Amino acid sequence: MTAVPVRSGISAVGLVVPLAGLAVLVGLAGTTHRFLSLDNARAILASTAFVGITAIGATLVMIAGSGVSLATSQTATVTAMFFLSTQQYGLVTAVTVAVLTGVALTALQGAVIGYWHANPIVLTIAAGFAIGGATTWFSGGTPVNPEVREFDVLNSTVLGLPVAVYVLLGVTVLAHLTLHRTTAGRQMYLVGSNRTAARAAGLPVGRVTVIAWAFFGACIALTGVFLASFNTSATVTLGGTLTLDAIAAVLVGGTAITGGRGSALQTLGGAVLIAVISDVLLLRGYSTGVQILVKGILVLAAVVAVHLRATRGRR
Amino acid sequence: MIQIDGLTRAFHGVPAVSGVSFTVGAGEIHGLCGHNGAGKSTVVKMLTGQLTPDSGRIVIGDEPVELRSRQAAQRAGVALVDQELSVVPALTVGENMLLGDIHAPLVNRRRAAYAHCRRVLDDMGLEGIDPDQPLSTLSIGEQQLIEIAKALSQRARLVILDEPTATLTDVESASVFAAIRRVAATGCSIIFVSHRLAEVLELCHSVTVLRDGRKIATTPTADLTVDALIVQMLGEPPFRLAAARKPDHDLAHALRISGLRVPGRLRDFSLTANAGRIYALAGQLGSGASDVLRAVAGLHPTAIGTVELHDRPVPVRDPVAAARHGVAFLSNDRKSEGLFLDRSVGWNLTATRLPFFARAGVLQPRRELVIARALAERSGLPEHRLGDPVAALSGGNQQKAFVGRCLGRDDVFALLLDEPTRGVDIGGRAAIHQLLRRAADAGLVVLFASTELDELLELGDVIVTMRDGQIVNRYDGDVDVDGVLLMRDMTRGIA
Numbered sequence: 001m002t003a004v005p006v007r008s009g010i011s012a013v014g015l016v017v018p019l020a021g022l023a024v025l026v027g028l029a030g031t032t033h034r035f036l037s038l039d040n041a042r043a044i045l046a047s048t049a050f051v052g053i054t055a056i057g058a059t060l061v062m063i064a065g066s067g068v069s070l071a072t073s074q075t076a077t078v079t080a081m082f083f084l085s086t087q088q089y090g091l092v093t094a095v096t097v098a099v100l101t102g103v104a105l106t107a108l109q110g111a112v113i114g115y116w117h118a119n120p121i122v123l124t125i126a127a128g129f130a131i132g133g134a135t136t137w138f139s140g141g142t143p144v145n146p147e148v149r150e151f152d153v154l155n156s157t158v159l160g161l162p163v164a165v166y167v168l169l170g171v172t173v174l175a176h177l178t179l180h181r182t183t184a185g186r187q188m189y190l191v192g193s194n195r196t197a198a199r200a201a202g203l204p205v206g207r208v209t210v211i212a213w214a215f216f217g218a219c220i221a222l223t224g225v226f227l228a229s230f231n232t233s234a235t236v237t238l239g240g241t242l243t244l245d246a247i248a249a250v251l252v253g254g255t256a257i258t259g260g261r262g263s264a265l266q267t268l269g270g271a272v273l274i275a276v277i278s279d280v281l282l283l284r285g286y287s288t289g290v291q292i293l294v295k296g297i298l299v300l301a302a303v304v305a306v307h308l309r310a311t312r313g314r315r
Numbered sequence: 316m317i318q319i320d321g322l323t324r325a326f327h328g329v330p331a332v333s334g335v336s337f338t339v340g341a342g343e344i345h346g347l348c349g350h351n352g353a354g355k356s357t358v359v360k361m362l363t364g365q366l367t368p369d370s371g372r373i374v375i376g377d378e379p380v381e382l383r384s385r386q387a388a389q390r391a392g393v394a395l396v397d398q399e400l401s402v403v404p405a406l407t408v409g410e411n412m413l414l415g416d417i418h419a420p421l422v423n424r425r426r427a428a429y430a431h432c433r434r435v436l437d438d439m440g441l442e443g444i445d446p447d448q449p450l451s452t453l454s455i456g457e458q459q460l461i462e463i464a465k466a467l468s469q470r471a472r473l474v475i476l477d478e479p480t481a482t483l484t485d486v487e488s489a490s491v492f493a494a495i496r497r498v499a500a501t502g503c504s505i506i507f508v509s510h511r512l513a514e515v516l517e518l519c520h521s522v523t524v525l526r527d528g529r530k531i532a533t534t535p536t537a538d539l540t541v542d543a544l545i546v547q548m549l550g551e552p553p554f555r556l557a558a559a560r561k562p563d564h565d566l567a568h569a570l571r572i573s574g575l576r577v578p579g580r581l582r583d584f585s586l587t588a589n590a591g592r593i594y595a596l597a598g599q600l601g602s603g604a605s606d607v608l609r610a611v612a613g614l615h616p617t618a619i620g621t622v623e624l625h626d627r628p629v630p631v632r633d634p635v636a637a638a639r640h641g642v643a644f645l646s647n648d649r650k651s652e653g654l655f656l657d658r659s660v661g662w663n664l665t666a667t668r669l670p671f672f673a674r675a676g677v678l679q680p681r682r683e684l685v686i687a688r689a690l691a692e693r694s695g696l697p698e699h700r701l702g703d704p705v706a707a708l709s710g711g712n713q714q715k716a717f718v719g720r721c722l723g724r725d726d727v728f729a730l731l732l733d734e735p736t737r738g739v740d741i742g743g744r745a746a747i748h749q750l751l752r753r754a755a756d757a758g759l760v761v762l763f764a765s766t767e768l769d770e771l772l773e774l775g776d777v778i779v780t781m782r783d784g785q786i787v788n789r790y791d792g793d794v795d796v797d798g799v800l801l802m803r804d805m806t807r808g809i810a
Contacts (some may be wrong), residue, residue, distance in 0.1 A: 183669040183676050190666055193655040200614060200652045201667050201720070202638020246457065310657065
């Protein structure tokens with residue numbers, strides 16, 4: 001995609017280990033009863049979509065060197081509530097309100113991080129509590145339960161796949177093009193690769209950071225919209241474990257937590273991989289606990305692999 | 316008494332220090348001087364166990380010692396006070412003094428430790444500092460004194476001070492000197508490494524000068540002057556004749572810097588520079604030369620003053636605005652503040668000119684490739700390496716990629732370079748000098764800071780010497796200049 005391709009230094013070991021893992025997975029999946037069915041493939045994609053949309057946005061933020069956001073679930077919840085409580089104005093208006101809310105809240109955090117060099121972890125913990133607290137306060141702890149149900153259309157399926165899957169694919173393509181074909185995307189890679197150097201070179205570090213976070217905010221809002229539609233109501237706990245699930249998908253995709261490396265397609269792969277493994281474990285009758293445990297191991301393995309590759313490149 | 320006898324060390328077959336011998340008596344303060352690359356730091360590293368000598372011996376007291384590690388050196392009674400502070404601000408003065416002390420007991424006995432530190436501080440004349448005081452409450456000069464106190468508290472017999480005053484004010488330096496004298500009076504031997512020759516003469520009993528890895532002489536300071544010391548350091552000094560440079564009356568003023576100040580670093584700096592000329596700022600560490608460049612590039616958040624480029628005011632303290640007004644800055648720290656090391660050569664070359672091959676924010680890969688190829692050729696980089704990570708290039712080629720980033724852009728008017736050839740071999744150095752000359756010929760203002768006399772004289776059309784955050788002298792193209800003149804300005808200051 002890029003004009004000046006980076007020669008990838010994948011060694012024999014770097015290739016063998018993931019391939020072996022994949023072979024084990026294919027073996028397990030193939031011998032799992034009911035895994036190879038259209039319905040199951042559909043189920044996997046549908047379960048990927050919600051977390052996947054947010055994870056794609058989180059990829060841009062991580063590539064731009066801002067690490068992670070720990071306020072994701074809360075932001076998804078508040079956008080879901082806004083979406084449900086504006087149903088009477090029509091679907092387009094409701095989605096727009098949700099997206100603008102997500103962008104505003106998240107881009108604001110990006111501005112504080114990009115222009116005033118705040119620590120993303122600390123800032124987003126604070127923002128998460130603030131947003132979560134405000135949401136609980138204003139909702140009074142009661143679920144938002146709209147009478148007008150414009151959102152039903154979002155729960156429908158088109159050509160056998162849920163709408164959310166198409167949105168996930170659309171967001172992925174958009175993120176991919178942004179990262180690889182736009183000035184802002186290139187600058188995200190540069191800022192993430194070496195923030196000090198980017199600053200000394202006069203690159204607009206602040207602006208780039210805000211753009212990445214704004215994109216992220218829009219993605220979180222879309223996830224919020226689908227969560228709200230799926231549940232038909234929203235409580236303060238709607239966001240659930242979205243924060244860490246999204247981070248897990250980005251990391252399993254191989255995006256470096258230190259920034260500068262990764263891509264939207266990789267994150268899509270990471271999200272699908274997590275969903276496939278969870279599905280295999282589910283079909284084989286393992287408990288939710290085992291699924292979560294395996295997810296943890298997967299994240300660890302991916303982070304170690306990315307780190308090894310990065311340090312080898314530097315030698 | 317410390318005896319250094321025939322110390323020799325080579326790197327990859329190239330000798331850095333050959334057969335250096337000198338003696339430092341008990342209670343003596345011994346200066347160690349030499350220009351860049353003379354071998355001072357190699358000697359210091361061998362004395363502190365960071366490098367093992369190829370041959371030669373070190374005798375402390377009566378017995379020869381083998382210093383294979385910093386711990387071994389500490390055990391033998393050698394302590395180093397580095398130019399960079401290595402104290403921990405969050406700990407107390409006393410805790411800092413005992414930090415890393417191999418003699419310290421396993422279980423900290425507070426009262427005994429306090430009394431020990433109190434005694435050491437008193438010995439140095441620092442009655443005003445309490446061992447229980449947090450280190451962060453002290454000034455930088457006082458923190459430097461605690462570094463020395465740390466060396467003393469660890470029962471050092473030889474204290475090596477490596478440029479301890481480079482970043483201190485005159486008052487702070489004076490108190491450091493007083494402390495050093497008191498330490499020497501206790502019978503401790505001291506080696507004082509410094510570029511500040513006047514200070515060396517004031518403080519030391521005798522001075523050993525190194526040049527090209529060899530000892531030139533050890534002379535009692537009573538028989539020395541700053542000029543004599545400079546001649547020892549430089550040998551045949553490099554020079555530049557007036558005729559070598561055209562005068563520049565006919566050129567337009569391009570860069571105007573006036574009243575530029577950075578608290579604690581740069582006192583007052585003004586310079587009017589013409590397009591098409593190379594201006595050299597000559598100054599040692601702490602002279603403010605590199606701070607001038609950083610401030611103009613917007614990288615000093617506390618800088619004040621006015622900068623104009625082609626009659627447009629450039630806001631200070633804002634790197635993005637500086638770049639927008641046509642200032643390109645190259646840091647002396649290529650690895651951490653310069654290149655995007657894990658990205659390709661191509662990406663590095665084009666990093667700051669994305670708008671040149673973007674239409675409405677969308678990159679045009681074909682145009683990018685054309686531009687990257689042209690830049691590679693212009694900066695003397697092989698085209699087939701455009702896709703390689705820049706970290707895989709040699710130091711010289713990395714620097715070419717770094718410089719190349721700023722070339723051939725009609726929106727850059729001033730090129731600021733801090734140590735443009737640091738860590739670059741001779742061939743690469745000549746190539747980079749050529750690139751800079753061509754940039755100047757193309758109408759840019761080139762302003763660089765360096766400590767290398769050869770580089771200053773070869774490249775600078777106008778040489779401005781600096782010390783202690785201000786200008787000492789300015790040598791235009793129509794006067795003869797030589798290394799002794801520059802060194803005198805850089806080391807002694809305003810006469």
